[in-house]
Amino acid sequence: MHIPDAFVPLGQSIVYWIIALVFVALALKWARSELDDEKVPLVAVLAAGIFAIQAFNLPVGMGTSGHLVGGALAAIVLGSPFAAVFILTLVLLIQGIIFGDGGLTTMGVNIINMGVIGGFVGYYTYGALKGISGNTYAAAAFAAWLACFVPALAAAIEMAIAGTFPLVPGLMAMGLYHAAIGIIEGVITAGAIYLIANARPDIMEKRAEVAA
Amino acid sequence: MEMKPFLVAGVALALLIGVAAVFLASGDPDGLESTALFVQNEKSITGPSPEDGDAEAIGEGTFEYEAPMPDYGLGEVFGKPGEVVAVLVGTLVALLLVFGVGKAITTTKH
Numbered sequence: 001m002h003i004p005d006a007f008v009p010l011g012q013s014i015v016y017w018i019i020a021l022v023f024v025a026l027a028l029k030w031a032r033s034e035l036d037d038e039k040v041p042l043v044a045v046l047a048a049g050i051f052a053i054q055a056f057n058l059p060v061g062m063g064t065s066g067h068l069v070g071g072a073l074a075a076i077v078l079g080s081p082f083a084a085v086f087i088l089t090l091v092l093l094i095q096g097i098i099f100g101d102g103g104l105t106t107m108g109v110n111i112i113n114m115g116v117i118g119g120f121v122g123y124y125t126y127g128a129l130k131g132i133s134g135n136t137y138a139a140a141a142f143a144a145w146l147a148c149f150v151p152a153l154a155a156a157i158e159m160a161i162a163g164t165f166p167l168v169p170g171l172m173a174m175g176l177y178h179a180a181i182g183i184i185e186g187v188i189t190a191g192a193i194y195l196i197a198n199a200r201p202d203i204m205e206k207r208a209e210v211a212a
Numbered sequence: 213m214e215m216k217p218f219l220v221a222g223v224a225l226a227l228l229i230g231v232a233a234v235f236l237a238s239g240d241p242d243g244l245e246s247t248a249l250f251v252q253n254e255k256s257i258t259g260p261s262p263e264d265g266d267a268e269a270i271g272e273g274t275f276e277y278e279a280p281m282p283d284y285g286l287g288e289v290f291g292k293p294g295e296v297v298a299v300l301v302g303t304l305v306a307l308l309l310v311f312g313v314g315k316a317i318t319t320t321k322h
Contacts, residue, residue: 001244006271013273031317038215040314044307045222051306052226055284055299056233057242063261064246065238090310094302100279152243164270165251173250173257177243199213199221 001069001148001155001178002095003110005103008162016158017108023085023116030082039078042203046074047087049192051094058184066181069114072122072147073189076140077196077203084119085111109158113151122147122189136197136204137190144189145182152178223307230299234284234292241267 008016035043050070057065070091071084078084089111095101102110122143129139156174159165165174197204213221241249245267249255254265284302286294 001242003244004268004271004273005275005277006268006273007248008273010273010275028317031314032321035314035318037318040311040318041215041219043314044311045219045226047310048223048303048307049226049229052230052233052299052303055230055237055302057237057240059238059240062246062258063240063255064243065240066243067237087310090313091306094305094309096279098279098281098305099284099298099302100277100282101284103273103275104277105273105275155244156247159247163272165247169251170247173247174243176257177246181243199218200215 001110001114001152002092002102003106003113003155003158005105007103007159007164008106008109010105012158012162013103013105013108016106016112020089020108020111020116023082024089024111027082027085027089027115030080031086034078034080034083043078043083043087046077047091050074050087051091053188054091054095060177060180060184062177062180064177064180066148066177066184068185068188069118069148069151070189071114071118071151072126072140072144072185073192075119075123075147076126076143076189076193081116081119081123084122085115088115088119109155113155113158117151117154118147121150137194140193141186141190145179145186148182148185149175149178152181226303226307227300230303231296234295234299241265 053068057067059065074087075081075084092107092110096104096107125146126139126143152174156170159170160167241261248267248270249265250257252270255261281298284298
């Protein structure tokens with residue numbers, strides 16, 4: 001889902017960058033308020049894990065592959081959608097500058113899609129479903145699926161505005177492929193939360209207290 | 213589990229996943245690239261992707277940037293070992309950058 005420089009005209013990229021920077025500023029405000037000496041290493045390890053797993057493309061059929069994005073995972077584990085913006089911004093920065101994965105002019109729109117939309121959709125869907133079902137893992141899995149699917153539709157609309165993809169075929173293909181890729185997002189997110197909850201139940205308990 | 217071994221295990225798992233990705237990841241294009249190939253009529257929506265398809269050919273953006281480790285590798289000369297180095301470097305840079313930014317934020321608020 002990493003949009004390259006070639007896909008968005010520069011003028012539109014600047015608009016997306018300005019919107020993204022507003023959320024990055026809010027994410028830094030979150031970090032200043034929520035991070036402490038104990039949480040910083042946890043956030044760093046989560047970022048390293050998200051970077052590594054983003055390099056692991058799994059086949060989803062239809063001549064397509066996909067990987068975990070991690071917005072929902074970061075938001076759920078750290079208890080805020082701004083955690084996803086914080087981590088994904090830094091991961092996208094590394095991917096864009098060092099590896100050429102996702103553009104530099106389009107880094108703003110990628111932050112919006114994967115960090116902002118992914119983080120907010122993942123966090124609030126998880127909170128709502130956890131409240132209804134009481135099942136952490138099912139709620140996390142569906143929230144993560146949606147946090148992959150909705151940003152993909154947003155990207156299709158952005159590509160239509162950019163004149164890169166026609167709207168309806170773009171929405172159809174992006175929706176179809178990311179509905180499949182979202183299954184990877186859901187399974188890995190639920191699995192990672194299971195591992196964290198078993199190794200360090202206090203981390204997830206703190207999140208439950210915050211949600212309540 | 214104590215926090216320190218928990219974090220060490222997390223870093224080890226991240227590095228392991230990164231190395232495994234070099235050898236096991238799918239070479240098929242991702243969802244965005246597949247969509248680009250589909251709307252360029254280079255693939256059907258559910259069919260296989262062409263091996264020589266250029267997803268970015270549809271783009272009209274003019275900005276170009278040459279990353280030091282493009283496509284998570286060090287170039288064809290270094291092959292898979294170069295890709296292992298690239299993904300290990302990326303994982304450790306992610307760890308250190310987020311740790312550094314986080315520490316800078318917590319230090320300045322005291």
